[in-house]
Amino acid sequence: MAGHSKWSQIKRKKGANDSKRSAMYSKHIRAIQAAVRSGGTGDPAGNLSLKNAIAAAKSATVPVDNIDNAIKRAVGAGEGAADYKDVTYEGYGPGGTAIFIETLTDNVNRTVADIRAVFSKRGGSLGTSGSVAWQFEKKGVLLLTDASEAAQESAIEHGAEDIQETEDGLEVSTGPNDLYAVQDALVAAGFTVDNAQVAMLPSNTVAVNGDDARKLLILIDALEDLDDVQNVYSNAELPEEE
Known part of the structure; x- marks a missing residue:
């Protein structure tokens, strides 16, 4: 695991x-x-x-x-309140990495222009719809500091799709609609859930090192700094020192 x-x-x-x-x-x-x-x-x-x-x-x-x-x-809020739309964008970063971006925007033209400018300046490229989305899947993810056999068995028993031991404990993935049912069941069983969130997880990761890793982190930071951008996901596997 x-x-x-x-x-x-x-x-x-x-x-x-x-x-x-x-x-x-x-x-x-x-x-x-x-x-x-x-x-x-x-x-x-x-x-x-x-x-x-x-x-x-x-x-x-x-x-x-x-x-x-x-x-x-x-x-x-009544009429006249900002009407934000969920819009996603896809692109490529240094080292052949795939990048998936979630935004909330009330002006799509402004948002896409801002995102395209960041990609252009930071060594990436904006892709077309569907160009990298197939490499990501929406999942519920829970983090537990307890990675014991009992915690793993409980997670599987209560509907986890996958479990993985990490340096920080146990990472549990679920269907996006099952996240809170699994969380509630684990808490009821006596385990502490440190974090629970729906996220886009990569199906496979790409190892990125050196200059490419640093350039990628700069690109992701610049995208996250845009007001309309909510989340930025990549399939990069970065060394801890980066």
């Missing part, structure tokens, strides 16, 4: 410094408000998109008060 964590890029985001934290919070608030509007309710029990957005915000340490206020504002 042991191996390289496909979710390492997502976990790496937790290291964002203070200068980026405010922008990161704003992205999560936008995602929460968009989920309320698209789902028609501010109750996460009846709005899976909102439940996912809240979980992602909490994993990024967005304060609970900020989350609650964002939901209240979205519920009370």
Whole structure:
């Protein structure tokens, strides 16, 4: 079961410094408000998109008060409130890596122009729809610090599709709609779930080293800094020192 964590890029985001934290919070608030509007309710029990957005915000340490206020504002918003659309983009980075980008935008022309400019300046290229999406699959991912045999057996018993031991513990993958059922079952069984999130996981990874690795990280950082970009996923396997 042991191996390289496909979710390492997502976990790496937790290291964002203070200068980026405010922008990161704003992205999560936008995602929460968009989920309320698209789902028609501010109750996460009846709005899976909102439940996912809240979980992602909490994993990024967005304060609970900020989350609650964002939901209240979205519920009370009437005509004229920003109407954000989910739009995805695909491209290629240094070392032959595939990059999948999720955005929330109220101006598609602006967003695609910004993304194309970053790819052009940072050694990548924007691809067409479907060019790399086939290399990624939407999954629910849970992280447990307990990688014991009992934790692994419990995860499988309660519906995990795959489990993998990592340096940090146990990584459990599920179907995207089964994430919270598996999480609740593991918690009820006495295990602590450190993180639970729906993400796009690569089916295979590409080893990237040296200059290509550094260039790729710079490209991903630049894409993540764009206001409309919510998540950036790659199929790169990077050395820890990078």
